Every structure is written in C-alpha cells, then in structure tokens.
Amino acid sequence: MEPVAQIRPGFVALALRRRWRIITAAALLGLLAGFGAASTMSVSYSSEASLYLNPVAGNPYQPDIGTARSDQLVALQTEGTLIATPEVAALARTLSPVTLSDAADRQVSVSAPSNSQVIRVTFTAGRPDVAKAGAQAFADAYLEYRRQRAEQANLAKAGQLQEQLDATNTVIGETATALAATPEGSSDELVLQDQLRVYSSQLAQLRLQLTEVLSAVPSTGRVINPAPAAKPSGLPPWVIGVAGMCAGLGVALLYVLAREHGDDRVHDAQELSGLGAGHPLATVPAGPVALDLDKGSPEGYRLLLTILTGRDAKRTPVVCVLGSEGSGASTTVAAGIVAAAHRLGRRALLVGTDLERLWDESRVVSLDNVLEPGPPGGAPTVLRLGPSVASAEEVALSTALPDALVRGRHGFELIVLAGRTGSSALGWRFAALADRTIVVGALGQDNFTELLDLVETLRQSGVEDIAVVASTRARWDSRRRSRSTAAARTQPKRGQSQSTDIAGQVGEVQAAPELDDTSSARRQADSSVVTRIPRQDATGRAPPAGSPRDQLTDRRAGR
Numbered sequence: 001m002e003p004v005a006q007i008r009p010g011f012v013a014l015a016l017r018r019r020w021r022i023i024t025a026a027a028l029l030g031l032l033a034g035f036g037a038a039s040t041m042s043v044s045y046s047s048e049a050s051l052y053l054n055p056v057a058g059n060p061y062q063p064d065i066g067t068a069r070s071d072q073l074v075a076l077q078t079e080g081t082l083i084a085t086p087e088v089a090a091l092a093r094t095l096s097p098v099t100l101s102d103a104a105d106r107q108v109s110v111s112a113p114s115n116s117q118v119i120r121v122t123f124t125a126g127r128p129d130v131a132k133a134g135a136q137a138f139a140d141a142y143l144e145y146r147r148q149r150a151e152q153a154n155l156a157k158a159g160q161l162q163e164q165l166d167a168t169n170t171v172i173g174e175t176a177t178a179l180a181a182t183p184e185g186s187s188d189e190l191v192l193q194d195q196l197r198v199y200s201s202q203l204a205q206l207r208l209q210l211t212e213v214l215s216a217v218p219s220t221g222r223v224i225n226p227a228p229a230a231k232p233s234g235l236p237p238w239v240i241g242v243a244g245m246c247a248g249l250g251v252a253l254l255y256v257l258a259r260e261h262g263d264d265r266v267h268d269a270q271e272l273s274g275l276g277a278g279h280p281l282a283t284v285p286a287g288p289v290a291l292d293l294d295k296g297s298p299e300g301y302r303l304l305l306t307i308l309t310g311r312d313a314k315r316t317p318v319v320c321v322l323g324s325e326g327s328g329a330s331t332t333v334a335a336g337i338v339a340a341a342h343r344l345g346r347r348a349l350l351v352g353t354d355l356e357r358l359w360d361e362s363r364v365v366s367l368d369n370v371l372e373p374g375p376p377g378g379a380p381t382v383l384r385l386g387p388s389v390a391s392a393e394e395v396a397l398s399t400a401l402p403d404a405l406v407r408g409r410h411g412f413e414l415i416v417l418a419g420r421t422g423s424s425a426l427g428w429r430f431a432a433l434a435d436r437t438i439v440v441g442a443l444g445q446d447n448f449t450e451l452l453d454l455v456e457t458l459r460q461s462g463v464e465d466i467a468v469v470a471s472t473r474a475r476w477d478s479r480r481r482s483r484s485t486a487a488a489r490t491q492p493k494r495g496q497s498q499s500t501d502i503a504g505q506v507g508e509v510q511a512a513p514e515l516d517d518t519s520s521a522r523r524q525a526d527s528s529v530v531t532r533i534p535r536q537d538a539t540g541r542a543p544p545a546g547s548p549r550d551q552l553t554d555r556r557a558g559r
Helices: 011-018 020-040 069-084 086-095 128-180 187-215 237-262 269-275 299-309 329-343 389-396 400-408 425-433 448-460 478-490 519-527 548-557
Strands: 044-053 108-111 118-125 221-225 231-233 283-285 318-323 348-352 363-365 381-384 414-421 436-442 466-472
Touching: 011 020, 011 237, 020 237, 044 128, 069 086, 069 108, 069 118, 069 128, 086 128, 108 128, 118 128, 128 187, 128 221, 269 436, 269 448, 269 466, 283 299, 283 329, 299 329, 299 414, 318 329, 318 425, 329 348, 329 414, 329 436, 329 466, 348 400, 389 400, 389 425, 400 425, 414 425, 436 448, 448 466
Parallel strands: 283 466, 318 414, 318 436, 348 381, 348 414, 363 381, 436 466
Antiparallel strands: 044 118, 044 221, 044 231, 108 118
C-alpha cells in the first residue's frame, strides 16, 4: 500500500508569497464591485409606530365579540389587517403632513405579537421624513377608522333600540285601550293590567339602553409609541464593499491554491535537491549581468568556477552544461562560467553552436587551430562547431571533437561545452565527452518533471558525475545566494537525516575568496573546496530506496 501523500509545510504561505499580486488585485476588484453594487441599490427608510387597541363594536371579522379575553385578542389581531386597506390609506393621506403616494397601502406592514393588544405599524419610503410621517399617519388613521366604525355600529344599535321602543309604545297603547273597554272586576282586566306593567318595564329598559348608546364615546385605543426618526433598511454601503472584498479574496485564494497545486515549475533552488544530484552547487543569474565583461563576476559564478577548477589542479576539467527542452538558460550559464574565468585572467574555452551573439567581440577558433594564440587580455575564446545544430551534431559525433578537446586540455584551464537542451544528440554527446555534467534549473521556468527525467536518463546513459545549478532571471547578490545555498545544504529532504544523503555522502562546498591570476590565490581557493562524492553506490547504480521519483510524488502532493 502506497503511503498517503501529505501537503508539504508552508504550501499556503508559499502560494501567497508567489501570487500576492493576484490576491491584491482580486481584493480591490471585489471592493470596487461591492461599492458599485451598493451605489446602484436604492436606499429605503422605515419607521414604526405602536398601537394599543381596545375591543370595540364594529369588527368586520367578528361582529359579536365575546366577553372572554381570548376571543377579544383574536378579534384584535384579525382586525389589525384592516390597516393596509384603501379606506385607511385614504384617511392616512389626509392626516399626513407630507404627501403620500397612491400606493401607500402597499408601503405599510403590520405585525401583531401573540396574546397582546399591541399592533406595530411599519411604513417604508425612499425618504426618511416620508417614512416617519407615513407610519404616524397610518397609526392615527387606523384609530380614526376604528372610531368611525364604532360610531356607525352604535348608531345602528340605537336605531334598532328605537324601533323596539316604538313597537313597545304601540303595544302599550293597544293594551291600555283594551283595558279601558274591559268591565271592572273581570278576569280579563287582571290579565291586561299585568301585560301593561310588563310592557312599561320593557319600555323603561329600552329607553335606558338607547340613552347609553347615544351618549357612549368609543375608546378605540391609543398610540403608545409614536413613529421615531426613520432608519435606513438593508446593509450599509461599507458592509457591502467589505463583503465584496472578502468574496474577491476567497475566489483569489482558491485560484492561487489551485494554481500552486498544479504548478510543477521549480521556484526555489532547494527544490532542485529532489532531482537526486545533490544540492545545487550555486545560484547564478542568467541575465546580461553574467556576460558583461566590464563588470565584476557575480559571486555565484565565482563559486561555481572555484568548484569546477579546484578538484584537480593538474588536469583541465571539461564541463558540460545542459538544460531542459526549450530553456536557453544553459547556454547563458555556460557563457557566464567562461566570462568569470576570463575576468580573472584564466584561459577558458567555450564550445557549442551559435555562440557569436553572446559578446560583441569574441575570439573564434576552429577544431584545427584550437591552440592558436590570441592577443593577451582579448575576448573570450569560442569554438564554434557549425552554423546550425545539425552541422554541430555532425561534427560532435565525429572523432574531430574529442581530438580537439585533448589538445585543448594543454592550452586552457577550463573547457565548457554548451549543450543547450539535454534531449538533443549534441547534448548527449557533450555529456559523454565531459568530466562533469551540470544540469541547469531555471527558477520559475523549468518543469521539475522534465529536469528529473533528464537527470535519470543521464544516469542510465552512464553519466556518473552530475551536479545541479540554479539560475534566476533576477540579479542575486552574495547575501541572498548564501542564505539560499546554506538553507539548501543544511535542511534535509523528506526521509533523509541531517548528516547523510539519500544515495550517498555530499561534501560541504565553501565559498571561495575573490580569485586573481596568482598561483597562491588559486591554491588557497582550491584548498577551500571539498570534492563531492558522486551519488551512486559501488556498483554505479542508483539506490533503490528514496529515489527522486518517490520525492516527486511527495512534492506533487504539496503543489
């Protein structure tokens, strides 16, 4: 069962550091979008007035209100829905100090808490003064509407009482007439007298009820909380702006993390340690600063030059510099090494194709006159194999190039083969002829998988001494390079101890002092370099456990 890949430490922080511009731009766009959306939204204001209602006659939902409190509360809550009727809205328009629209009945809302005689009236408008006036006007209009309905109910009841009173008077008159015509002492006289007393009592009660109805003043309720100053409804613009910014940040973070997860490019020199060729020897700039002969050499090239020439002072090293497909950093790094040697007065030969464009002036030699003397202190020496890659490959595959390199060892202190891409026949031929092969990883450009395939293919082809160099488009000073290189050397890879490598021991490479053309300084620089042990076992095969492919699986889990 394969181990579960884990997210490498610092994955999120690394993604934020590399793509902080995208996150900042997305946050600003989200903020602007939020404020833009807030500016297009219409602001509305709301004000609320509270009413305390008394049960009165005339409730259209429940004409006969019982004496039970539950019946009265239900009647009040159902009656509250009359506030949003056109009749109440018409009264509110007459009572409001400001002009209310014809659709005012759709701008008012009612809420009634359960088991309470309180009704809340809320009015919403586009202006705060209209909202306040509308809420107060609807509260007053509803009380006036209830009063009018109660008066109408009282008048209707008074009419009914008056009709009963008139009917009773008629019956009393008829009974009195019949009593006068009845003989005295008869049984009919006693019956009529009893009826007359009953009708007279009913008449008195009807007159009392009519007086009470006509004199009653309906108590419909009162406003307990007048409408206050209106408040804007909805979210403030700054809240919408912050929400837009947060949304932009969220989208940007998801995008950045997704990009970081799918990005297989090499962004840091320490990542090149996973190629299985040891930690990077140095980090060098791949820009024009490396080829400018009028300026001092960058420290990365001085360190690299010291490492390449300090292993065997009696034998001229032949170094092959290769890169991934489509990357031109390898040619620049190879030329930078030759330029650094030229600045220090050391004779170096650059071999490759299409090398005349590197410097404005260069000393071009051929296979037959490699050791032809040139002017002292002149331009760097370049051996051009052919005008095109095809012709250069044809020359490189012949015996002429090895013979020329043998002769060049007697006249130069360093020979650098610029192989461009490692997937070409010219690159493989250069790697086979060289004492040491350097794979250049361009930070931010080269794909880690392609570099890993290149290193593994070189090992399978019999190339044993392989080293890695990181190149950057920025101009790195000595302090930045020292920190990066020191961190790459001291921090172990996953599954590796502090003192041992995955496949073998690697010696410490110390920074060399500034070199000049004196032999004492060269011996001092050479003594400061500890030779790297190649990363193979005694049989020359790659170790079976902890291979770069296993590291690539872990690395992709954090990408």
